[in-house]
Amino acid sequence: MTVEAGTPVLVLHDVGEERGGSDWLVAFEVGGWPGPVLAPDLPGHAGQPAGVGGAYELADAAFVSLGILAGAGNAGPPLVVGVGVNGWSAQILALGGRAAGLVLVDGLNGPWEEPVAAVAAGRQWVRDLAADPDAMAPAPPGASLDPRLRHKLRPHGDRVLAERAAVGLTLPVLVVESPRSPLAPAERAGITDLMPAVSVVELAEPTPAAVAEATRSWWEAVAPA
Numbered sequence: 001m002t003v004e005a006g007t008p009v010l011v012l013h014d015v016g017e018e019r020g021g022s023d024w025l026v027a028f029e030v031g032g033w034p035g036p037v038l039a040p041d042l043p044g045h046a047g048q049p050a051g052v053g054g055a056y057e058l059a060d061a062a063f064v065s066l067g068i069l070a071g072a073g074n075a076g077p078p079l080v081v082g083v084g085v086n087g088w089s090a091q092i093l094a095l096g097g098r099a100a101g102l103v104l105v106d107g108l109n110g111p112w113e114e115p116v117a118a119v120a121a122g123r124q125w126v127r128d129l130a131a132d133p134d135a136m137a138p139a140p141p142g143a144s145l146d147p148r149l150r151h152k153l154r155p156h157g158d159r160v161l162a163e164r165a166a167v168g169l170t171l172p173v174l175v176v177e178s179p180r181s182p183l184a185p186a187e188r189a190g191i192t193d194l195m196p197a198v199s200v201v202e203l204a205e206p207t208p209a210a211v212a213e214a215t216r217s218w219w220e221a222v223a224p225a
Contacts, residue, residue, distance in 0.1 A: 006035025007100055007223060008075045009215070010068070010093075012061045013042065014084030014105075015153045018145050020046030024081075027208035031216055036075050040068055042086075044146035050139070056146075058153055061089035062096075069098060076100065079219060081211070082107045085155045091165050094173075101172040101223070103215050105206050108175070108191050110183045113157035125154050155182065159190075166194035172222045173198045176214060178206040197222075 011024040020041030028037045042061050043051045051060055061082075069078070080099040082090025087107015094102045113121065129135045134147035156162070173195050177188060192198050199222070201214050 006033070007219070008036040008038060008072065008078035009033055009081060010065060010078040010099075011037075011039040011081040012065065012083060012086040012089055013039065013045070014086055015042075015056075016145065016149050017045060017083075020048070022046065023208045024083075024212075027212040028215075031209065031212035033212065033216060036072070038068060038072060038078065040064070044139075044149045046144055047142050050146060056148065056153055058085060058156060059089055059092055061086045062092040065089070065093055066098070079103065079215070081105065081215065083211075085109060085153050088156055091169065094171060095165060095168050099171060101174070101219065102169060103174045103176060103211070103218075105176045105211055106178055106181045108162060108181070108183055108188060109155040110157055110159070110162065110187060112159040112162075112187065118157055121157075122154060125151065159187075162191050163194055166191050167196075169195050169198075171197065172219075174215060174218045175200045176203055176206055176211055177201070178203045180206065 009028055011021055013021045013024055021039030025037055025039035041048045042064060043049065044056060077098060077100040079101040080090045080093050081103040083105040084107060087104040088109050090102055090104060090107060093099050129148060129151055135151060139146045175192050175198060177200065181188065192200055199218055203210050
């Protein structure tokens with residue numbers, strides 16, 4: 001299979017990764033991915049400015065990706081890899097028909113919260129930001145990571161939403177789980193059991209290289225002819 005003929009892969013790195021998508025780009029290229037590799041530095045990472053309006057939202061990576069895919073030519077829908085909280089953006093792209101397959105690296109989001117607890121946690125997150133002078137100051141030009149993103153973004157903690165998304169994912173899905181997962185094994189299974197075409201891999205350390213290797217092996221086995 002030539003590079004031009006291979007399925008593109010689009011990696012949405014986790015929020016708060018200082019180096020943005022660079023390590024993921026190297027991992028998939030060195031790992032022999034048989035198609036184009038897209039691993040952009042998302043807004044606020046690796047010196048990239050914040051998005052329009054300067055705020056960050058959980059689904060930002062999905063909307064940024066639409067522009068990236070529009071500029072990528074006619075290579076076809078990519079395999080979308082969503083890492084951490086950006087697993088939600090990866091699912092949005094897949095549910096919107098913008099993916100050939102989906103890889104979620106500790107990316108099921110959670111833990112699940114009751115509404116009152118979710119509101120309280122959101123308020124505490126805002127307080128933590130407000131108490132951080134670096135987060136409240138303008139990000140210095142060329143900073144590798146917007147200081148606000150050192151506080152990450154709060155994952156969605158809605159189990160019902162996660163279940164609805166899982167049922168709607170009719171394309172091949174690889175769930176890569178590790179000790180970093182925010183969900184207990186039973187909670188993970190409660191979501192993955194609803195996915196029509198899913199494989200689950202456990203990694204002790206989900207490094208870009210390890211994820212790239214697992215992804216390539218899985219995709220070679222399940223990719224549509």
